[in-house]
Amino acid sequence: MNMPTPLLKTAQLADMAALRDAIDAIDGELARLIAQRSGLARAIAAAKQAEGETGFGWRPAREIEILRKLLARQPDLDPSLAAAVWRALISANLAAQGGLDIVTTLEAAPWARLAFGAASETRILSAAEALVAAKQGARTIACLPWPDAGTGWWVDLLDASLSGVHVCAASPQIAQSGVPEALLLAHRAPEASGKDTTLLAGPCDVLTAYGGLEITRQGPYSLVQLSSFFDQDATLAAGVRLVGCFALV
Numbered sequence: 001m002n003m004p005t006p007l008l009k010t011a012q013l014a015d016m017a018a019l020r021d022a023i024d025a026i027d028g029e030l031a032r033l034i035a036q037r038s039g040l041a042r043a044i045a046a047a048k049q050a051e052g053e054t055g056f057g058w059r060p061a062r063e064i065e066i067l068r069k070l071l072a073r074q075p076d077l078d079p080s081l082a083a084a085v086w087r088a089l090i091s092a093n094l095a096a097q098g099g100l101d102i103v104t105t106l107e108a109a110p111w112a113r114l115a116f117g118a119a120s121e122t123r124i125l126s127a128a129e130a131l132v133a134a135k136q137g138a139r140t141i142a143c144l145p146w147p148d149a150g151t152g153w154w155v156d157l158l159d160a161s162l163s164g165v166h167v168c169a170a171s172p173q174i175a176q177s178g179v180p181e182a183l184l185l186a187h188r189a190p191e192a193s194g195k196d197t198t199l200l201a202g203p204c205d206v207l208t209a210y211g212g213l214e215i216t217r218q219g220p221y222s223l224v225q226l227s228s229f230f231d232q233d234a235t236l237a238a239g240v241r242l243v244g245c246f247a248l249v
């Protein structure tokens with residue numbers, strides 16, 4: 001039986017109103033939960049300060065664990081949507097913990113924005129300047145492009161003046177290919193998330209002993225990746241530098 005058009009419209013409008021009411025109810029719950037989550041993050045920030053932490057409260061390993069847990073608990077949740085929403089929540093919390101100083105190149109800027117949103121200040125620098133800024137700034141994170149033949153910033157890390165600066169995370173956090181677009185570096189030790197990739201740089205002939213996958217080369221040096229976590233205190237062969245570790249979902 002064909003329903004007269006005006007009636008059909010009324011029924012559809014009633015359905016739509018009910019659906020919108022349901023969305024409003026969910027939005028109310030989400031808003032309440034987001035405010036509650038932000039309050040808990042503020043309490044954690046206060047606890048970090050009480051423990052004497054003077055730098056920023058960035059915990060990339062904890063952040064990736066949150067995303068992994070979420071996707072495991074809610075398999076029908078779109079991973080990219082979940083990553084975008086939680087990046088927004090987490091970067092707002094980081095900004096509230098005192099703000100971050102994000103330095104990046106023009107090429108890597110979209111990946112810095114994806115990771116930290118607009119809540120923190122972002123400065124565009126050369127890769128070399130960004131690494132120096134990361135070394136000097138207690139709240140600075142450098143977002144630099146994934147190294148390839150044309151991207152040699154990782155060689156700078158072999159210089160003692162940049163000691164202590166490490167890759168600590170990647171952007172985006174979800175990369176089907178296992179290769180992110182950019183790496184996030186700071187003057188701090190990398191943290192293990194349970195499933196991490198380590199980057200080592202050094203003389204090509206010395207690095208072959210580590211059996212990793214070579215990402216790129218620059219003169220006598222190569223950059224390799226290994227599917228395990230290396231502590232910053234790990235003993236490495238002479239000339240080999242722990243570039244850092246990153247984790248993907």
Ligand SMILES: C=C(O[C@@H]1C=C(C(=O)O)C=C[C@H]1O)C(=O)O
Pocket residue numbers: 040041044045057058059060062063066089090091093094
């Ligand atoms: C709240 C914390 O601080 C930051 C904010 C996080 C969040 O909003 O969940 C997670 C890790 C940290 O980068 C924390 O360390 O747990």
